[in-house]
Amino acid sequence: MSEKIGSLFPTGKLIDGKPRAILFDASKCIGCRQCVHACKDWNDHPRTTIYDLSSTNWLTMEPPVLEGLSPHWARNSCMHCEFPVCAAVCPVEAITKYEEGPVVINQEVCIGCEYCIYACPWGALSQDDIRSVVSKDEVTGKAAKCTMCNDRLKENKKPFCVEACPVEALDFGLKEEISEKAGKRAREVGGSTYGAEEAGGGHVIYVLKEKRETYEIRRISSEKYPRHRIPLSLMIKDLLTLRCGLKGKMRALKLALIHPHRLLYRYWPWWRDRRSAWQK
Amino acid sequence: MGKILRVDLTSGSMRDENLPEEPLLKKFLGGQALATYILLHELSPTARPLDSQSMVAIMTGPITGTGLTPGGTKATAIYLSPLTEHTLGRGATSGFWGVYLKAAGYDGVIITGKAARPSYLFIHDGKASLRDAAKVWGKGTRATEDLLREEVGLKDAKVLCIGPAGENLVRAAMLVNDYNHTAAHSGGALFGSKNLKAIVVYGTARPKPHDKARLIDAGSRWRKTLNPRTPEGKKDAGHGLHLGTLPNLNFRSTLIADHARGFDQDRVTLRPCFQCQQLCPWDVEIGEGAHRGVVGHFNAGSEWLDTFFNLGIKGNDVLYLAERINDLGIECSHFSFGAGVAFEAWEKGLLGADKTGGIALEWGNTDTVDRLLEMTAHREGWLGNLLAEGPAQLAEAIGGDAPKWVVHTKKGTPAMHDWRPHFGQMLRELVASGGMKPQGGGSEKPPPDLRYRETWGPLNRDDPTGWPWSQVLAEQHRQFCGIIGGCWFALAPHKPDGLNSVLDSFNAITGWNFTLDEALDAGHRSMILQSLFGTQRGWTAEEDWKDVGPRFLEPVPDGKYKGFTIAKWLPELVYEYYRLSGRHEHTGRPLKSTLARLGLEEFMEWSQHDE
Numbered sequence: 001m002s003e004k005i006g007s008l009f010p011t012g013k014l015i016d017g018k019p020r021a022i023l024f025d026a027s028k029c030i031g032c033r034q035c036v037h038a039c040k041d042w043n044d045h046p047r048t049t050i051y052d053l054s055s056t057n058w059l060t061m062e063p064p065v066l067e068g069l070s071p072h073w074a075r076n077s078c079m080h081c082e083f084p085v086c087a088a089v090c091p092v093e094a095i096t097k098y099e100e101g102p103v104v105i106n107q108e109v110c111i112g113c114e115y116c117i118y119a120c121p122w123g124a125l126s127q128d129d130i131r132s133v134v135s136k137d138e139v140t141g142k143a144a145k146c147t148m149c150n151d152r153l154k155e156n157k158k159p160f161c162v163e164a165c166p167v168e169a170l171d172f173g174l175k176e177e178i179s180e181k182a183g184k185r186a187r188e189v190g191g192s193t194y195g196a197e198e199a200g201g202g203h204v205i206y207v208l209k210e211k212r213e214t215y216e217i218r219r220i221s222s223e224k225y226p227r228h229r230i231p232l233s234l235m236i237k238d239l240l241t242l243r244c245g246l247k248g249k250m251r252a253l254k255l256a257l258i259h260p261h262r263l264l265y266r267y268w269p270w271w272r273d274r275r276s277a278w279q280k
Numbered sequence: 281m282g283k284i285l286r287v288d289l290t291s292g293s294m295r296d297e298n299l300p301e302e303p304l305l306k307k308f309l310g311g312q313a314l315a316t317y318i319l320l321h322e323l324s325p326t327a328r329p330l331d332s333q334s335m336v337a338i339m340t341g342p343i344t345g346t347g348l349t350p351g352g353t354k355a356t357a358i359y360l361s362p363l364t365e366h367t368l369g370r371g372a373t374s375g376f377w378g379v380y381l382k383a384a385g386y387d388g389v390i391i392t393g394k395a396a397r398p399s400y401l402f403i404h405d406g407k408a409s410l411r412d413a414a415k416v417w418g419k420g421t422r423a424t425e426d427l428l429r430e431e432v433g434l435k436d437a438k439v440l441c442i443g444p445a446g447e448n449l450v451r452a453a454m455l456v457n458d459y460n461h462t463a464a465h466s467g468g469a470l471f472g473s474k475n476l477k478a479i480v481v482y483g484t485a486r487p488k489p490h491d492k493a494r495l496i497d498a499g500s501r502w503r504k505t506l507n508p509r510t511p512e513g514k515k516d517a518g519h520g521l522h523l524g525t526l527p528n529l530n531f532r533s534t535l536i537a538d539h540a541r542g543f544d545q546d547r548v549t550l551r552p553c554f555q556c557q558q559l560c561p562w563d564v565e566i567g568e569g570a571h572r573g574v575v576g577h578f579n580a581g582s583e584w585l586d587t588f589f590n591l592g593i594k595g596n597d598v599l600y601l602a603e604r605i606n607d608l609g610i611e612c613s614h615f616s617f618g619a620g621v622a623f624e625a626w627e628k629g630l631l632g633a634d635k636t637g638g639i640a641l642e643w644g645n646t647d648t649v650d651r652l653l654e655m656t657a658h659r660e661g662w663l664g665n666l667l668a669e670g671p672a673q674l675a676e677a678i679g680g681d682a683p684k685w686v687v688h689t690k691k692g693t694p695a696m697h698d699w700r701p702h703f704g705q706m707l708r709e710l711v712a713s714g715g716m717k718p719q720g721g722g723s724e725k726p727p728p729d730l731r732y733r734e735t736w737g738p739l740n741r742d743d744p745t746g747w748p749w750s751q752v753l754a755e756q757h758r759q760f761c762g763i764i765g766g767c768w769f770a771l772a773p774h775k776p777d778g779l780n781s782v783l784d785s786f787n788a789i790t791g792w793n794f795t796l797d798e799a800l801d802a803g804h805r806s807m808i809l810q811s812l813f814g815t816q817r818g819w820t821a822e823e824d825w826k827d828v829g830p831r832f833l834e835p836v837p838d839g840k841y842k843g844f845t846i847a848k849w850l851p852e853l854v855y856e857y858y859r860l861s862g863r864h865e866h867t868g869r870p871l872k873s874t875l876a877r878l879g880l881e882e883f884m885e886w887s888q889h890d891e
Contacts, residue, residue: 032552041347041555046484047383049436064435066459068551068563163500166508166557167550 008225008262009087010096014154017099020203021175022148022159023182024075027189027209028169031073033061038164042149053077053124054132055144059161062216074215078103078124078146079195079202083224086116086125086145089266091238091252093259094143101175101203102148111248112141113238115266119228121199121220148203175203182207200224227269235267282387284339285408287401289474290332290393294408299387306792307879310341310387311763312370313806315358316813318390320883325816329362329369329466330449330473332394338381338479339388341765342790345379346487349499349785350506350556351770354378354762355440357467361715362451363614363670363692366817368810369470370716371455371463373440374579374767375561377481379554380438384483395475400441402432405483413477418444420607421456422577424478434482441478442468443609445657449473450668452614452693456606459577460551460561464611465692465716490791498784505772505781509559509580511548516540518582520589523705524840525698527590529643530620531687531831534698534839539585542568542595551577558770566596570646576603580769583696587612590620590696592643601649608657613696617671617687617829619652622663624685625678637661672829686829690714690819694832701841703739703747703853704754709832710824711751711857713810719762720755722747727757727773729780729796744849748856755861759803805878807861808870815886821858821868825851864888 036050036059045056051064059077063070084103087095094109095116105116105125117125126132128140149159157163162170171178182193182205194206198220208215220226237243256263282299299305300314308314315337327333336359343352355378361369381389385406398417399410415431416424425439438458446453446468453468471477489495517539520526525534545567550559560580566572576599578584584602593601605612625631626641633640637655639648655664666674671693675686687694692714699705704722712718724741726734734753739746757779761771764786772778779796787793794802811819833847846853855865862874869888875881 030550030552032550034552034555034557037347037555040486044486046486047380047436048484049434051435068549071549164555166552166559 007259008265009084009090010093011099012096013099014102014150015100015156019099019175020101020148020153020172021178022080022162022204023171023173023178023207024204025169025171025185025207026072026074026215027185027191027207028167029061029073029075030068030167030169031061031070032067032166034164034166035059035075035161035170036061038160039146042152042160048132052131054126055128055140055142056132057126058144058146072210072214074217075204075206076122076124077204078148079122079198079204080146080148081199081202083200085119085121085199085225085228088225088262089115089119089228089230091115091255091266092248093255098150100153102150102153104147104150105143105145107140107142107144109251110142111244111251112143113244113248114143114234115230116143118230118234121226122218178205197222199226225265225269230269283385284388284390285386285403286390286392287408287410288393289391289395289399289410289476292395292410294410307802307805308809309763309802310344310765311339311354311356312358312372312759313763313802313809315339315356315388316368316806316809319358319360320809320813320816323360327360329360329365330469332474334360334470334473335390335392336467336470336474337388337390340378340382341763343786344765345382345554346489346495346789347555348489348492348495350503350558351761351767351782352379352765352785353553353556354765354767355381355463356762357455357463357470359467359470360817361692361713362449362466362469364690364714364819367690367713367715367814367819369466370713371465371467372717372762373455373457373461373463374553374556374769375438375458375461376554377438377440377457377461378765380436380481380483382483382487383485384481385485389479391474391476393474398447398475398477400428400478400480401476402480403483404432404434404481405485416441416477417447420444421609422459422607425457425459428478428480432480432482437480437482439478439480442471442476443607443657445609445668446472447477448657448659448668450610450614450656450659451670452611454606454609454611456609460563460579461553462579462606462611466611468609487789489789491788495785495788498781498788501777502770502781502785503557505775505778506558506770507772508557509550509562511550511562514548514562514564515543515546517589518585519697520582520586523697523699523702525701525836527586527616527696527698529592530590530617530624530685531698531834532624532837534700534836534841536839537594539589539594539598543599546596546599553767556767556770558767560769564599566599569596571596571600574600574603576600577606578602581695584612586696586698587616588649590616591623591649593646593649594644597646601646601653604650604653608653610653610656611693613693614670615653615656615667616696617693618656618667618674619649621671621675621678621682621686622652622667625680625682628681630680630682631678635662637663675829684830687832688714688829689832690823690827692716694718700832700834700836700846701844703741703744703846704751706846707747707751707853707857708755710828710854713814719758719768720751721758722750722754723774724750726750726753727779728776729773729778733797742844744846744853748853749860751857752861753800755807756800756803759806760799763802763806801878804861805880808863808874808878808880811863811868812870812883812886815867815869819868820866821854821863822851822866824868825854
């Protein structure tokens with residue numbers, strides 16, 4: 001796998017290395033948000049707002065209106081990219097891409113630099129802040145997002161959101177089979193798929209019955225490692241201040257020495273030719 | 281340790297109390313049982329239902345809002361019934377409100393006193409405040425919900441509120457929450473009498489189950505027993521089809537015809553309760569006719585269909601009116617049985633335009649029924665005021681033979697279906713308090729999970745033998761389901777594992793390891809508390825078969841059950857039910873041995889003394 005997707009981020013294997021994917025069928029979804037609550041249930045998250053992504057709400061169903069009150073619904077969460085930008089920009093390599101699909105943040109390692117939050121083309125990551133926790137003392141400032149239930153996957157179980165869906169709008173399986181199912185279903189409903197190509201493709205594939213715009217889902221090109229939007233000011237602040245702590249800076253420095261080639265995209269994302277070279 | 285919020289609306293004082301400690305909590309669990317226990321101790325026997333002395337206790341149960349199970353959604357409001365004025369009143373609701381009351385940090389709310397001006401209670405993460413409700417007073421339940429959510433600035437806030445019917449003390453006014461959900465049978469009148477428009481809740485707390493892994497397993501088994509609803513299933517005439525009867529012309533015909541015409545052109549969206557895969561609640565966008573484009577929000581059941589079928593309305597006009605009645609906040613059978621008598625009296629020349637405000641009460645006229653709903657909710661005119669009072673009061677005021685045409689039980693109204701051909705359901709309706717939706721209903725065979733101790737059946741639908749015991753048993757397991765915070769519509773006792781999976785979910789949450797026998801005892805305890813509440817206020821079991829609207833006991837007028845009535849087996853059916861549930865057949869008082877067996881010795885003074 002590491003050869004296939006380059007070496008811009010850490011990779012790993014959970015069980016058998018066979019890629020999996022989540023299928024979200026918008027033509028079946030009724031907007032009940034049982035998947036959203038199930039995600040909170042499995043991860044013991046407090047009942048913080050279900051209308052915004054946060055460090056304790058890793059999945060939203062859009063639009064942000066009461067359950068059932070829209071004719072069209074879209075899932076908004078991590079797409080578990082094949083080429084995860086979030087992982088590529090992480091200076092402390094806290095984010096791992098697993099061969100089975102999940103892109104997972106190691107909370108022990110994350111220093112809360114926010115690079116991944118700015119970089120994700122879908123805005124699927126959130127920083128732990130006062131809006132997402134019950135008490136101020138619990139704020140960590142670290143990034144969080146959907147893990148594709150990698151803990152359950154290790155036991156060969158489906159993600160909990162998929163288990164919870166009462167109308168079979170969510171499915172999970174080997175990526176090859178899910179891609180095939182998605183394509184077939186899209187043809188049945190006269191629609192299209194989404195997520196299989198965007199940003200180089202991911203492990204969450206949507207079936208859309210209507211046009212993409214109807215669901216207000218972002219248009220993302222199929223280009224791998226799209227240009228990220230980490231503010232220059234943030235990078236400069238990191239270089240010149242003690243933001244994110246000395247320990248974090250030491251780890252970032254050490255990793256920069258070990259993997260210097262990973263610095264280029266992180267700090268020079270618009271250097272397109274070089275980027276394509278890395279992906280070989 | 282769970283908490284209860286106690287609110288005195290007169291003084292505006294609010295304080296937290298702990299839930300009772302074990303062993304008391306283990307006896308009553310939550311919901312109806314715990315709330316009734318509180319009222320038995322605190323509500324003055326001389327209090328009138330809509331006095332400021334009166335009180336409402338709203339309780340969740342241990343499985344409300346834990347997630348990981350279906351059906352864990354219930355909040356139950358308990359009070360002295362304004363319908364019967366001497367028995368227990370109860371309204372239980374699902375959806376999300378109970379879940380978020382718990383998330384706000386409370387297992388229940390006790391409300392006493394009367395606010396000086398229209399107010400609403402806002403509970404946000406353990407902090408409660410009383411706020412001015414002038415902005416929403418007079419509004420329907422849908423607008424109230426939207427406006428209050430906007431006012432508190434929290435999209436996730438959940439609202440339990442009353443409509444104009446509650447404000448105007450319609451005796452069966454409902455509490456309405458989360459659009460699709462109602463705690464019917466008079467809680468709305470209690471709120472209105474206290475100038476309380478709504479309770480808005482939001483919080484982030486998560487109830488911690490004792491054993492999460494075990495709960496996931498039990499919840500998943502429970503889910504397998506469900507029979508999820510479908511949008512297609514919402515396009516027929518509802519539960520009456522299963523009963524074999526649809527009410528027509530004030531229970532004077534049961535024939536099923538084109539009642540559901542046009543439903544096939546509607547757009548139906550299922551809108552399930554919190555984490556429940558039974559998928560009962562639904563929204564409809566009417567697709568044809570005069571009300572095309574109107575959106576309605578409904579829960580499980582189909583009482584609101586039969587409500588308007590009974591008045592000669594059919595098709596999508598019924599769904600339009602059903603949305604109206606829920607927005608106004610009137611319990612549907614209360615309205616239908618009252619309006620049914622009025623229409624019949626008009627037809628038979630006993631009621632004239634002088635009493636109806638000039639409206640001709642012609643069967644099947646949607647505009648007329650729409651107008652009557654408005655008049656009822658606002659107690660407008662002679663007719664509106666009496667429709668608000670109730671069918672028995674209206675029939676009495678009309679005079680002549682009208683009292684013979686009325687359907688009621690102890691001045692309350694049965695759930696709005698024509699149950700008359702069925703022993704189990706009729707017995708359930710008769711022995712209920714009259715101030716609530718009945719519990720039980722029996723079955724032809726014992727639930728598979730109870731076959732270790734129950735070997736009877738199948739019962740015969742034409743023979744009363746065995747039905748009283750079937751009712752006792754069903755009432756016990758339904759009561760248990762309710763008091764733990766579970767929803768009957770997610771309870772499938774007729775399926776293998778239908779009771780055990782629920783029980784195991786409860787055990788995983790509480791760590792108490794009840795057996796099925798102990799669970800049924802807990803349900804039995806709740807039944808006894810329910811009748812003790814009536815006993816303290818002068819109720820006797822004889823009323824169950826004597827104080828019944830005659831139309832309810834008339835032989836079925838037509839159709840495949842023509843001529844059937846359970847009346848010929850009364851009062852013996854009722855007597856046997858009381859004997860089998862450990863109460864005296866005439867007084868309904870529990871026997872001393874029953875109280876002792878269930879650990880209710882503290883109520884010994886209310887037992888049957890000469891058993």
